[in-house]
Amino acid sequence: MPLRFYNTLTRREEEFVPLSAGQVGMYTCGPTVYAPPHIGNLRTFFFSDTVRRYLEFRGYRVKFVMNLTDVDDKTIRGALREGVQLGDYTQPFIDSLFRDFDRLGIRRADKHPRATDYVGQMVDIIRRLEERGIAYAADDGSVYYSIGKFADYGRLSKVDLSSARRGERVAADEYEKEDVRDFVLWKAVKPEDEQVGAVWDTPWGRGRPGWHIECSAMAMDELGETFDIHAGGVDLIFPHHEDEIAQSEGATGKPFVRYWLHGEFLLLEGDKMAKSTGNIFNLQDLIDRGVKPSSIRYLFLTAHYRSKLNFTFAALEASAEAVRRIRGTRERLKAHPDARDPGPHDQPVLHETVDGILSRFTDAMDADLNTSVALAELHALAGAVNQRLEALGANPISTAEKHAALDAFGRIDSVFGFLAVADAESTVDEGLAAWVEERIAARQAARQSRDFAAADAIRAELTERGVVVEDTAQGPRWSLAG
Ligand code: AMP
Numbered sequence: 001m002p003l004r005f006y007n008t009l010t011r012r013e014e015e016f017v018p019l020s021a022g023q024v025g026m027y028t029c030g031p032t033v034y035a036p037p038h039i040g041n042l043r044t045f046f047f048s049d050t051v052r053r054y055l056e057f058r059g060y061r062v063k064f065v066m067n068l069t070d071v072d073d074k075t076i077r078g079a080l081r082e083g084v085q086l087g088d089y090t091q092p093f094i095d096s097l098f099r100d101f102d103r104l105g106i107r108r109a110d111k112h113p114r115a116t117d118y119v120g121q122m123v124d125i126i127r128r129l130e131e132r133g134i135a136y137a138a139d140d141g142s143v144y145y146s147i148g149k150f151a152d153y154g155r156l157s158k159v160d161l162s163s164a165r166r167g168e169r170v171a172a173d174e175y176e177k178e179d180v181r182d183f184v185l186w187k188a189v190k191p192e193d194e195q196v197g198a199v200w201d202t203p204w205g206r207g208r209p210g211w212h213i214e215c216s217a218m219a220m221d222e223l224g225e226t227f228d229i230h231a232g233g234v235d236l237i238f239p240h241h242e243d244e245i246a247q248s249e250g251a252t253g254k255p256f257v258r259y260w261l262h263g264e265f266l267l268l269e270g271d272k273m274a275k276s277t278g279n280i281f282n283l284q285d286l287i288d289r290g291v292k293p294s295s296i297r298y299l300f301l302t303a304h305y306r307s308k309l310n311f312t313f314a315a316l317e318a319s320a321e322a323v324r325r326i327r328g329t330r331e332r333l334k335a336h337p338d339a340r341d342p343g344p345h346d347q348p349v350l351h352e353t354v355d356g357i358l359s360r361f362t363d364a365m366d367a368d369l370n371t372s373v374a375l376a377e378l379h380a381l382a383g384a385v386n387q388r389l390e391a392l393g394a395n396p397i398s399t400a401e402k403h404a405a406l407d408a409f410g411r412i413d414s415v416f417g418f419l420a421v422a423d424a425e426s427t428v429d430e431g432l433a434a435w436v437e438e439r440i441a442a443r444q445a446a447r448q449s450r451d452f453a454a455a456d457a458i459r460a461e462l463t464e465r466g467v468v469v470e471d472t473a474q475g476p477r478w479s480l481a482g
């Protein structure tokens with residue numbers, strides 16, 4: 001089955017065919033670096049990282065670009081408040097962003113361009129738009145995009161701006177526009193911009209870029225005038241992405257992006273996450289409450305990226321349990337003795353199961369990244385492994401069969417990433433802990449059925465892995481030797 005994505009541009013699921021065979025250029029709108037990202041922002045970055053991981057799983061070479069918006073109203077306001085230069089204000093937020101990415105296992109993009117490094121490219125695009133009569137300078141030195149000159153405006157978001165009458169003047173800081181619908185490309189300098197060093201010289205005078213032009217410039221500079229995938233949160237469809245298209249296509253006359261992918265919002269206990277209401281968590285808040293990065297990843301995967309996801313502590317608990325189970329099974333399989341020729345008791349059955357699981361996993365992900373169905377396949381793999389190990393008892397498993405199953409865990413986790421992610425706050429590896437719990441339960445069961453030989457064998461297994469078991473009045477307690 002071919003890979004298919006839901007393309008916001010056509011409102012249809014479409015087969016994904018990149019511009020150059022085997023290669024994908026992908027851009028996602030990154031964060032505005034004026035605060036640590038909240039867990040909703042992180043869901044969106046997780047989503048674009050998952051797209052990229054899955055494209056790589058499918059064998060594509062991906063150039064993945066995620067920008068950093070390091071000049072806009074909010075960053076300038078922040079720098080002003082703290083009395084520092086813009087770059088000194090944004091740098092700590094960039095550092096903390098990458099720390100969060102690392103902790104949550106969101107891979108770095110191939111390139112994280114900063115808007116402030118691409119002002120020259122922005123000026124070029126604005127100049128081209130001016131030459132084509134699509135941009136115009138106002139008396140104060142701001143430059144606007146003339147929406148009336150771009151016939152395709154509204155194609156992505158399907159907004160109908162005809163109700164806003166042309167030529168209508170609007171109040172406040174927008175009075176320089178010729179048309180209420182026009183948006184700003186370049187903003188004439190204000191004293192506070194000078195104060196924090198957010199100013200550049202241009203043919204239209206000193207000033208700073210509008211937000212939308214930043215993304216057009218970085219995306220086209222890094223990926224070319226036409227590229228494959230542009231991703232972001234649903235709130236960016238209008239006006240941000242609509243304006244990116246208008247600017248880029250207005251300047252080049254070529255299609256800008258072929259597939260537009262948008263991730264839905266994360267809700268917090270049923271409500272919209274908003275800084276204004278304080279209804280918000282960042283990663284550190286959650287880690288301080290004992291939430292594990294692996295549980296967050298798992299929870300994100302339970303919902304389709306185009307569905308709203310409700311973030312609750314109860315759901316996180318359930319996710320933690322699911323991760324524990326799968327990690328435990330993988331550890332049990334790793335620890336199980338294997339042999340190249342395990343003898344007559346062995347009838348390799350996992351190979352076929354594993355092939356079927358991987359093929360259904362791929363089918364689910366091919367269908368516009370149906371992660372919840374794909375997750376069920378990982379559970380099926382764990383179930384098959386558990387069954388097999390039960391059937392084998394103390395007998396060794398064939399080495400080839402063991403490796404086929406371990407490889408499947410690894411392949412699936414190259415996309416999901418919750419088995420590999422380090423749950424840093426825990427001092428004991430969770431996979432090991434789950435395996436120990438399971439073995440101790442099996443030992444208790446053996447003792448209850450007076451199978452002392454089996455119980456002793458399990459204790460020996462535990463000792464071999466450095467686990468010390470102590471039988472207390474409250475039941476067995478375990479710790480790591482050393
Ligand atoms: P910002 O740093 O505000 O530019 O936002 C960065 C990204 O986070 C954008 O792609 C937004 O669409 C996305 N975003 C903001 N709030 C949420 C939320 N509650 N859930 C998911 N994504 C969000």
Ligand code: ZN
Pocket residue numbers: 028029030215240
């Ligand atoms: Zn953007």
